[in-house]
Amino acid sequence: MGLLSKKDTKLITDPLADNNPITIQVLGICSALAITAELKASIVMAVSVLFVLGIGNVVISLLRNVIPSKIRIIVQLVVVAALVIIVDQVLKAFAYELSKTLSVFVGLIITNCIIMGRFEAFALGNGPWRSFLDGIGNAAGYGVILIIVGFFRELLGSGTLLGFPVLGNPIPGEQTGLYALGYENNGFMLLSPMALIVIGIIIWIQRSRNKDLIED
């Protein structure tokens, strides 16, 4: 880590815990509820946002002195949208299978408030390298929460992880594993309200461990 000064390291580590975009800044909640019904989708979304936010932050940071302040939000939106669409088109041409997995997320990435939030709050006022680190850090912090939520929702809702059955076979009449003992999947976990409750529990745990985070 000789490349990173102490301040730079903080840019990456802060959003992972004490300044997490989802649990502290309350950004990106919408996608955290929408696509965390299974772990794989959470991981794909986390990686996509990492990519887009890292590059987008650099682009906005480079343009920060020429963007007219009156239309800066529109400019930011155009940058994200153009970036995402170009990536989508390139994937469609050269990695078709992958693009089909990702195409569902394109709309969600463009409208993700974390991306706009970081452009607005950080990239417009800082240099490209620091903006890049900030983007990576925040996307990672977002991704961690997404993956935690996806893990619990898929495990408790479908009894699988990444599509593999880990709790046994739930089909009536031929149950194995936990299901043979009378366990049942909680279908409610698959619906968005439970994602909010899981995030709520994470926020609770986080704030009870670090009292400084509790607002008045």
Add this chain to the structure above:
Amino acid sequence: MEKRTDKNSYTILFAVVMVVVVGALLAFTASSLKPSITENQRLEKQQNILYALGINDNDESNAVFISTAKAPEAFKNNVTDQLVITIDASGKIVKTQTRDEYVAETKQEPYLIDVKKEQENAKNGKNRKLPLFVGQRDGNTYYVAPIYGKGLWDAIWGYVAVDKDMVVQGAYFDHKGETPGLGANIKQRYFMDDFIGEHLLSEDGVFKGITVAKGNADPKNNNKTDNAVDAIAGATITGDGVTAMIKSDLKLYKPYFDTLKNN
């Protein structure tokens, strides 16, 4: 921020330049990549049809297409004909063309017929072209029909293979933007495989379709003549979309299958 960027003239100039630059960039990307994207989509259609026909590289639990390298060859060998059935607004068959007749007339392969466009034609009272792919698997003849409809967020579509009695022999579904983990699971094998063996007709030969049903008391799908498969939890509207597109699109083929029986 500098003063100069607050001026109206600067703002407008910036907006214009941005739109032109980004627009040109996107247009350039789209048009230069278009040939390979179209080629990918063409191969995908072949893979879809072959999948419904039962020709795929499925492993134990996942749906896997036959590879793009092998698809054109397999398509040529297994899809023996591509019929194009033209029906009028009342559903009566106007004419039935073989692939060669259709290609001679339109210079287009029948499997590239845009089902959505044909649905719109029918809505406007025009004739509708119904492609039907005649395929061979293990010495049996199956008929693959494309279907198209809408799910919760966007389009859903698929291919259904049936035998001459309209018993389903294979199904493939896909979607543009259904919710990952819920509606998106219509392209999972456990859902698509449930359709195999299901009857589209009732016992007295009336077209009933297949309903994606909640609580049909048949989660293992043992009853193949109940015209129903088990729904996906949390994906009601996508499931209803599948039910609707099977009902509306496959019903149109019924008159053709009637003629098969009479011969």
